[in-house]
Amino acid sequence: MMSDFLVEIGTEELPPTALLKLSTSFTEQVKNGVSAEELNFATIESYATPRRLAVVISGIDTQTPEKDIVAWGPPKKIAFDDEGKPTKAAEAFAKKNGISIDDVQLENDGKADKLVYRSTKAGKAATELLPAIVQNALDKLPIPKRMRWGASRTEFVRPAQWIVMMLDEQVIECEILGFKSGNITRGHRFHCDTTLEVANPAAYASLLETSGHIIPSFEKRRDMIRTQVTAEGEKVGGVAVIGDDLLDEVTGLVEWPVALTGSFEERFLEVPAEALISSMKEHQKYFHVENKDGDLLPHFITVSNIVSNDPAQVISGNERVIRPRLSDAVFFYETDKKVKLETRLEKLKNVVFQAKLGTIYDKTQRVMSLAAAIANTIGSNADYASRAAELSKADLVSDMVLEFDKMQGIAGCYYALADGEPEEVANAIKDQYLPKFAGDTLPESLTGSAVALADRLDTIVGIFGIGQPPTGSKDPFALRRATVGVLRIIVEKQLDVDLRDLLQQAQQQHGDLPAGEGLVDTVLAYMIERFRAWYEEEHISAEVFLAVSAKGLSQPLDINQRVQAVHSFSQLAEAQALAAANKRVSNILAKLDNESLIGAVDHSLLADAAEKTLAELVQSKAAVVEPLFQQRQYKEALANLADLREPVDAFFEDVMVMVDDEALKNNRLALLKQLRGLFLEVADISLLVPAK
Known part of the structure; x- marks a missing residue:
């Protein structure tokens, strides 16, 4: 028999930035629990508003299926004695299963x-099962810090207020988060501040929407907000900028969204747009509006949680709230510009970067030297890179950044331009923080790239050098993100640099570090290993990455080129056979006492047709692929070597390598070593063979 199930957890206002994550997790855990109990169902829907998490499951089994239980006991010769009487082993089996010895049967299990x-x-x-499933799902929610309320020892992300749990029209009797379950939910805090009786799970969503003045579906509410905000932007002749993070947060703040447009004085537009946007977004949760050229317009869009009889009053109230915020931004900007960036450097001596690594001022001095060295390596202007690095953190002690922390770098760029610094230097100050997150843009210029690399490498080497590398989920200095940023800049900006060299230079800038011995090797291994997750996202197998990393390389751009080439090679029909052959060769050579004693191939000792053919082809292929290796055209080189599959197969089919004739054996080993050497120029493709 199939039924519908509803669970709703009513609470005080849930954290808006976490609402979607909580809802997704709750639904997933309930689904997992139902499936684990073998309760089949048709569909599952999640609902989430600021005051509730809910799940509706349609077409769920009303009970788990019956199970046939088969319990095997001891063999007949152990279960009965010579007279055919049950032994203690048989009696123990019967007792274990709660039956009489007379109820036990004899069957052959095939043995x-x-x-x-x-x-x-x-x-x-x-x-009987659903209350425990729900409780388990609540226990597994990703809640960093749970809270208690009243005298209860119950803990949850926010104080619970009511619980609904129903199977069709029946209330499932239980107690969760200190509340007895029922069929009573609640409507909108202002438009329907009363209780509502849920007739059955299928009626839940429509009841809230039509009677409770609530849009229970997070996705539907988010789509409504997007549509409304977009329309409001068009009304004032602009384009509303709708970031996913802000959209999700606003969706988590309202139950019945109503978008309204307000305005502010055009004089505020003299302030850097980023400061105004930061103020509107971070403090007020407003969407900003741009014209078709991407310039900020003097309008904002707020999403109200009520349908007002006088929306003009709501708009006016929001305009009164935002005006002082924007006035602060104007004041900070004008005040900061009165002081040159370089005069702020002295204040950085009082700002600690890390207790064992000195102040922010100390860090900028290290980054200056490293950025200049990197700039020289990548063909950029070393003086510009050094100057940008020197000024890179000066805005941290400005009023603007102290009030709007996300303006760091951006404020510095504007202040540098106002001070008459070269535009490339100013832009590099802004670009030092790029990329900020996965998929973010990279520094535009080589100067910006040099500073961004130097800043990250200084941090990574320093933190590793004092013995505080990331462990498990703990990464207080965001070294994983910094590492991926370094790799992305080098690879995507096509910078031909050696990471080992850069790390050595970074360590030199730090001087003596407590964990300095072997530091470069440790950090290099850590950073190269970050490539693994990168390639997983590109659906490149771990075997491909391992085949390249086995080379012990330290140039990220070169590593990436090789990985892409090996990945392409691995898709060829010949790849697995050649990988297996390389594995076989590797195993043969590994058994030798000293592989280095094997010399060059002596063609006069070639006896069998198969080895002659292979030797000729290996020699000719070497002449073709060597220039390709020099030009890092690894993909073309491996594709060319794929032709060796048939002669390699024929060699192993027809030729015995480990013969008694020492000269003949060593010559064949030399041929195999030469063959493997061709592939090893790119990667150890023997590692493409899946481990058994």
């Missing part, structure tokens, strides 16, 4: 006659 007891286990009612 011998054994005692067996067959029974049927009745299914469990869904109403």
